Each structure stands twice: as C-alpha cells, then as structure tokens.
Amino acid sequence: MTTPELEEQEEKEQEAPQEPKEAEAPAPPGPPKSRVTWQKLTFLPAVLIAVLLTTWLWFRQADLDSISENALSNGEVSKALWQQIKLVAISTFFVLIIAIPLGILLTRKAFRKATPVAMAFANMGQATPAIGLLALLVIWLGTGTKAALIGITVYAILPVLSNTIAGLKANDPTLLEAARGIGMSPLGVLGKVELPLAVPLILAGVRTALVLNVGTATLATFGGGGGLGVLIQTGITTQRMPVLMLGSILTIVLALLVDWLASLAELLLRPRGLEVGT
Amino acid sequence: MPEASTTGATTGATSGAATGATIELDHLSKRYPGSPAPAVDSVNMEIKAGELVIFVGPSGCGKSTTLKMINRLIEPTGGRIRIGGEDVTDMDPVKLRRKVGYAIQSAGLFPHMTVAQNISLVPRMIGWPKARIRTRVEELLDLVGLDPGEFHGRYPRQLSGGQQQRVGVARALAADPPVLLMDEPFGAVDPITRDHLQDELIRLQHELHKTIVFVTHDFDEAIKLGDRIAVLRERSHIAQFDTPEAILTNPADDFVSGFVGAGAALKRLNLTRVRDVEITDYPTVTLDDPLQDIFNRLRSSGTNEILLLDKRRRPYKWLRRGDLMRARGSLARAGTLVHDTVTRDATLRDALEAVLTDNAGRVAVTGRRGEYEGVVDMETLMNSVHELLEADRLEAMEHQHELEEVRAAQTHAEQEGAGGGKTA
Numbered sequence: 001m002t003t004p005e006l007e008e009q010e011e012k013e014q015e016a017p018q019e020p021k022e023a024e025a026p027a028p029p030g031p032p033k034s035r036v037t038w039q040k041l042t043f044l045p046a047v048l049i050a051v052l053l054t055t056w057l058w059f060r061q062a063d064l065d066s067i068s069e070n071a072l073s074n075g076e077v078s079k080a081l082w083q084q085i086k087l088v089a090i091s092t093f094f095v096l097i098i099a100i101p102l103g104i105l106l107t108r109k110a111f112r113k114a115t116p117v118a119m120a121f122a123n124m125g126q127a128t129p130a131i132g133l134l135a136l137l138v139i140w141l142g143t144g145t146k147a148a149l150i151g152i153t154v155y156a157i158l159p160v161l162s163n164t165i166a167g168l169k170a171n172d173p174t175l176l177e178a179a180r181g182i183g184m185s186p187l188g189v190l191g192k193v194e195l196p197l198a199v200p201l202i203l204a205g206v207r208t209a210l211v212l213n214v215g216t217a218t219l220a221t222f223g224g225g226g227g228l229g230v231l232i233q234t235g236i237t238t239q240r241m242p243v244l245m246l247g248s249i250l251t252i253v254l255a256l257l258v259d260w261l262a263s264l265a266e267l268l269l270r271p272r273g274l275e276v277g278t
Numbered sequence: 279m280p281e282a283s284t285t286g287a288t289t290g291a292t293s294g295a296a297t298g299a300t301i302e303l304d305h306l307s308k309r310y311p312g313s314p315a316p317a318v319d320s321v322n323m324e325i326k327a328g329e330l331v332i333f334v335g336p337s338g339c340g341k342s343t344t345l346k347m348i349n350r351l352i353e354p355t356g357g358r359i360r361i362g363g364e365d366v367t368d369m370d371p372v373k374l375r376r377k378v379g380y381a382i383q384s385a386g387l388f389p390h391m392t393v394a395q396n397i398s399l400v401p402r403m404i405g406w407p408k409a410r411i412r413t414r415v416e417e418l419l420d421l422v423g424l425d426p427g428e429f430h431g432r433y434p435r436q437l438s439g440g441q442q443q444r445v446g447v448a449r450a451l452a453a454d455p456p457v458l459l460m461d462e463p464f465g466a467v468d469p470i471t472r473d474h475l476q477d478e479l480i481r482l483q484h485e486l487h488k489t490i491v492f493v494t495h496d497f498d499e500a501i502k503l504g505d506r507i508a509v510l511r512e513r514s515h516i517a518q519f520d521t522p523e524a525i526l527t528n529p530a531d532d533f534v535s536g537f538v539g540a541g542a543a544l545k546r547l548n549l550t551r552v553r554d555v556e557i558t559d560y561p562t563v564t565l566d567d568p569l570q571d572i573f574n575r576l577r578s579s580g581t582n583e584i585l586l587l588d589k590r591r592r593p594y595k596w597l598r599r600g601d602l603m604r605a606r607g608s609l610a611r612a613g614t615l616v617h618d619t620v621t622r623d624a625t626l627r628d629a630l631e632a633v634l635t636d637n638a639g640r641v642a643v644t645g646r647r648g649e650y651e652g653v654v655d656m657e658t659l660m661n662s663v664h665e666l667l668e669a670d671r672l673e674a675m676e677h678q679h680e681l682e683e684v685r686a687a688q689t690h691a692e693q694e695g696a697g698g699g700k701t702a
Contacts, residue, residue, distance in 0.1 A: 174384070175386055177351060178386030181375060181459075183377075183400060192399075273391065273434065273435060
C-alpha cells in the first residue's frame with residue numbers, strides 16, 4: 001500500500017517545474033546552491049510586464065467613448081484590482097486555516113474514519129458550479145463581500161485538503177515508527193517529521209487553490225463583492241470591448257503572477273534534503 | 279511467583295558491572311483484537327547487562343513484535359517488562375523510548391534533516407546543552423567510522439545504504455542509552471556492506487558493552503553477532519535460548535536444527551575470530567630498508583619467503599627467494615602483490631576462505647589501520663579448528679545434561695505461564 005503512494009510523491013516532486021538540480025550525491029555539500037535560478041526569477045515577470053506595457057500603450061492611442069471613460073476613470077481600475085487582491089488574499093487565508101488543520105485532524109487515528117465524509121463535502125464544494133454556490137450564498141447572506149468570500153473559500157478548500165491528506169498519508173510508515181521509536185511525542189512526530197515531509201504536496205495544493213481563487217474572485221461581482229469581475233461585467237453589459245479587455249488581461253496577469261509567486265514559495269519552502277540523491 | 283525474587287537479585291548484582299542494563303520479559307504477551315491466537319504468547323526471558331542477544335526465527339514468528347514491545351511501540355496485552363530492574367510496563371512510553379536506543383532496517387533517517395540533525399534528535403529532546411550535543415555528534419560519527427567533517431552536514435539521501443545504516447546506529451546511540459534495540463538493521467544492505475557493518479557492530483559492542491537486542495531472520499548473522507541466540511518459533515515461543523556454540527553443536531529439537539541448516543561445522547568457524555587463535559610471526563622487511571638488508575633477511579630466514587611492508591607497515595608484497603634477482607634488484611617489480619588480508623576481528627571462516635583462495639595458502643593478518651600483525655596459514659588454521667571442535671565436543675557432553683534440566687524448567691515455566699496468563 002505504501003510503495004505506490006511513495007512513488008506518487010516522488011513523481012510529484014519530479015513534476016515540479018524547472019526545479020534546479022542539485023549536485024549529485026557524493027559531492028561535499030559546500031555552500032548550498034540557490035534553488036531559484038535567474039531564468040526562473042526573470043522570465044515570467046518580463047512577459048507580464050511586456051503584456052501590461054502593450055495594453056497600456058494600446059489604451060493611450062485608443063479613443064474611448066464616454067461610457068468606457070466612465071468605467072475606467074476615477075481610480076475604478078485600481079479599486080477593482082485592489083478588491084480582487086484582497087478577495088484572493090483573505091479567501092486563501094481562510095482556506096489555509098481551515099483545510100490544513102482539517103487535513104491533519106483527518107489523518108489522526110481517532111478521526112480517520114471521518115475522512116470519506118469530509119472529502120465528500122469538500123468534493124461537493126468544488127463540484128458545485130461556483131456561480132451557483134455564490135448565488136445561493138447571496139440569497140442566504142445578502143449581497144456583499146462576505147458572501148463572495150465564503151463562496152471562494154468553500155470552492156478552494158478541496159485541493160488543499162486533499163493534498164494535505166495525501167501528503168501526510170504518503171509518509172513512509174516505517175519512518176514514522178522510527179520517529180516514535182526514538183522517543184518523539186505524537187506532536188513532535190507531526191511537527192518535526194510528518195508536516196515537513198508533506199510540505200511539497202501541501203504547497204502544491206495551496207498553489208492550485210490560489211490560482212483557483214483568482215479565477216473565482218472575478219465572480220464576486222455577481223454577489224456585489226467587487227473585484228476585477230466588475231470591469232468584465234461592465235464591458236459585457238455595455239458592449240465596450242476595451243473595458244472587457246482590460247478586466248480580462250488584469251485577471252490573467254494577476255493569476256499568472258500569483259502562480260509564479262507560489263512556485264517560488266514552493267521552491268524556497270520545500271525542505272532541503274528531499275530533492276538530493278536519487 | 280518464586281522467579282521474580284531470584285531475577286531481582288541477579289539484576290542488582292549485574293547492573294553495576296557494565297554500561298548496559300538488564301532486560302527481563304515476564305510472561306510478555308500480545309493479543310490483537312479479533313484474532314483467536316496471540317501474536318506473542320507469554321515470553322519469559324532474561325537478558326544480562328552488556329549482552330548481545332539475537333532473536334532469530336522464520337518471518338511472522340513474532341520476533342519483531344516482541345522487540346517492539348520492549349520499547350512499547352507495540353503495547354503488550356499481558357506480562358511485565360523490566361529494564362535495569364525497573365518496571366517500565368506502565369511508564370510513559372515517550373520517556374521510555376528516549377532511554378532505549380532504536381535502530382531499524384534501512385536506517386529510518388529523516389530525509390529532510392542533515393546527518394547531524396538526525397543524530398542529535400534524542401539529545402535535543404532530553405535537553406542537552408548545545409555544546410555537548412555538538413561534541414557528541416562528532417564523537418558518534420567518528421565511532422561509527424564516518425568522517426565528522428565530511429558527513430556532518432549531508433542529507434541522508436546523499437549517503438549510500440551502508441553509510442545511512444551507520445548514521446542510524448549513531449542516532450540510536452546518541453543519548454548513550456543502556457539498551458539498544460535493533461530490528462533487522464542490516465536487512466536492506468548488500469552482503470558485502472552487511473558484513474562490514476556486522477564487524478563494526480562487534481567492534482562497537484567491544485567498546486561500549488550495551489545491552490543489545492537484535493532481530494534477524496538470518497541465522498548466519500545471528501551466529502556471527504550474538505552472545506546468545508533465542509531461536510523463536512511461531513507466537514514467539516522460545517525454541518532454544520543459548521550461546522551460538524551450544525545451538526550449533528546441540529540444537530534443542532528438530533525445529534532448531536532445521537533452522538541451523540546444513541554445514542554446522544563450517545558455521546562453527548564463524549564463531550571464532552582470528553584474534554582468538556594463534557597467528558604466526560613472519561619475517562618482514564619494509565620498503566625503506568636497504569636492498570642489502572632485504573637480501574640478508576631472505577637468506578637468514580628459515581622460510582623461503584618474506585613479507586614486504588609499505589611505509590605505514592601495511593602488507594605490500596610477498597617476496598620469494600630469487601624474486602629480487604629476477605627483477606634485477608628493483609623492489610617495484612619484484613614479488614607478488616598482497617591481494618587479500620584479514621583483520622583480527624575476521625572470523626576463522628573468512629580466514630579460511632582467504633587462505634583457500636591464496637595460491638600459497640597463507641594470508642596476512644592486519645590491525646585496525648591495516649598494519650601488519652602476523653600471518654595465518656593452512657597449518658595453524660587446521661590446528662586451531664581441530665582444538666576448537668575437540669573443546670566443543672567435551673563441552674557438549676557436559677551441556678547435554680544441563681540442557682535437559684533447562685528444558686524441563688522451561689516447559690514447567692511455560693505451563694505455569696499459560697495458567698498465569700489466563701488469570702491476568
């Protein structure tokens with residue numbers, strides 16, 4: 001039962017994009033090599049800056065009618081962007097403080113039986129179309145940021161929860177027995193061995209959740225939650241292409257940026273020693 | 279029970295003598311819920327301080343379960359465990375395990391911690407000061423034969439299997455526990471490395487005198503390492519608990535003799551080490567000696583061969599009479615290179631192997647740093663083996679009688695244990 005899971009974990013590790021390879025085994029450690037190469041640091045931001053610059057230049061020469069002007073002036077754009085970022089940050093925060101402890105709890109012996117039930121709920125959260133979920137929440141809680149936040153959070157719990165559970169379950173049971181065998185308390189085993197070893201998988205889940213959240217946060221506008229969805233919606237209803245374009249481009253850039261930051265975090269937070277050797 | 283008082287007395291007498299502690303298992307049992315037969319059925323055993331005891335038996339016989347009950351990774355469902363006379367059956371298992379070293383198959387090192395971090399885990403948990411931990415880690419790495427400077431900061435996945443296993447042993451020894459439990463620690467390494475690790479363990483035990491309980495399914499390993507061997511059959515019933523010599527020469531029953539397998543006489547050679555037999559001294563010269571001296575030594579020595587040592591006194595070449603003449607006085611070309619040596623810790627079997635493969639029927643014995651100490655040849659080996667077997671035969675005659683008594687006592691205790699188990 002354990003070996004396929006282990007292989008799975010290893011596969012996941014190998015899948016991690018552009019992971020800089022460390023020196024092979026017998027080399028003396030020396031100063032640890034930086035895991036973030038300069039290509040990794042510069043490529044995506046350069047692309048994003050280029051996209052933003054093009055958009056800006058295009059807007060400079062485009063002649064906008066009064067409706068478009070209205071939609072984009074008075075700091076509307078920066079307000080929408082800021083709302084979007086806030087929605088993503090707050091919802092991700094709640095996803096983390098709900099999903100990771102829940103994942104830990106569900107892998108403890110006493111609660112292991114509850115895992116299928118919890119997973120079923122998490123699956124339901126994600127299987128429900130986000131917009132439908134949002135509509136229901138708005139009916140229940142009224143319009144506003146609160147409904148939007150809850151909707152986004154529920155929608156993104158699954159990847160973090162399932163990855164936390166998978167990461168903790170993939171740990172080699174003999175290793176955990178060794179940890180107990182040398183006299184670690186249950187909390188010590190969790191904090192010093194189980195969680196650090198599960199970090200790569202958990203972070204992968206967090207990254208998925210972050211990107212999901214950027215996407216779902218554009219739907220917040222339908223519940224009066226604001227965000228970049230406002231621009232997109234205005235663009236559609238008033239049939240003004242530039243407004244729609246700007247909303248979409250900003251959403252995409254934000255999603256890619258968040259994904260890039262998360263990938264950096266994955267590289268930096270992954271415990272040393274996991275990637276070396278075979 | 280009458281046994282309890284006598285075991286208590288022996289504990290008091292022996293625990294002061296060695297750095298190890300006694301282990302007593304008193305009707306130790308494990309019954310898993312839902313299975314009719316217990317996995318471990320009323321094991322009684324007394325392990326002396328500083329003794330290396332091997333649990334050996336077929337897979338599934340409960341030997342690992344019995345071992346894990348000693349540090350209560352598996353909670354016993356009946357019976358008592360005493361370590362150093364102290365009853366640990368109800369003590370906080372976390373505290374207990376910090377006092378009992380534990381090493382397992384494929385080391386069980388944590389891949390996200392460096393070698394030093396892995397080793398220092400237990401000392402840190404019991405709150406040693408930092409400076410003491412640091413010196414202890416260095417000391418332990420040195421003890422298990424790894425260079426502290428080189429291996430200190432490495433991660434386990436940067437090490438070979440054998441090196442990982444050494445670190446695993448170092449970690450088990452970190453807080454200087456009196457008792458060490460080893461669960462098939464060398465099961466996952468290749469035969470050559472395993473052999474090395476076994477030799478190292480023997481050397482360590484010579485220095486440290488811990489009480490070690492070692493589980494294996496490999497009878498040859500058991501013979502090589504054990505002071506005493508417990509041959510276990512299903513449900514951890516002790517088929518025989520005795521010295522390797524006694525088990526080889528006097529298996530208690532068909533089960534044990536089946537487990538010993540064929541070639542008991544050859545296996546007997548595993549029990550004696552080169553240091554225990556007579557080694558002959560050989561005329562030697564070193565590379566630095568002037569040629570004329572070497573000639574003189576060759577001529578004056580009774581043998582027609584001398585051993586040439588290098589600058590660090592390690593065996594280098596066998597020089598025969600005439601070799602130097604043929605090579606026109608060049609030491610670099612003369613003689614045959616020494617291709618195999620045995621250490622003083624090698625078993626007679628290893629020595630015999632080396633002597634048999636050597637074309638002249640002798641092999642140099644070396645000390646810890648590879649320096650020359652003497653030579654064994656076919657003749658000395660034959661004599662030693664002959665003496666050994668003779669001694670064994672005499673002992674066996676004596677033992678036969680003793681064994682019968684022990685077995686009678688054992689069956690008696692088992693019956694009593696079964697009765698006691700039901701009431702408890």
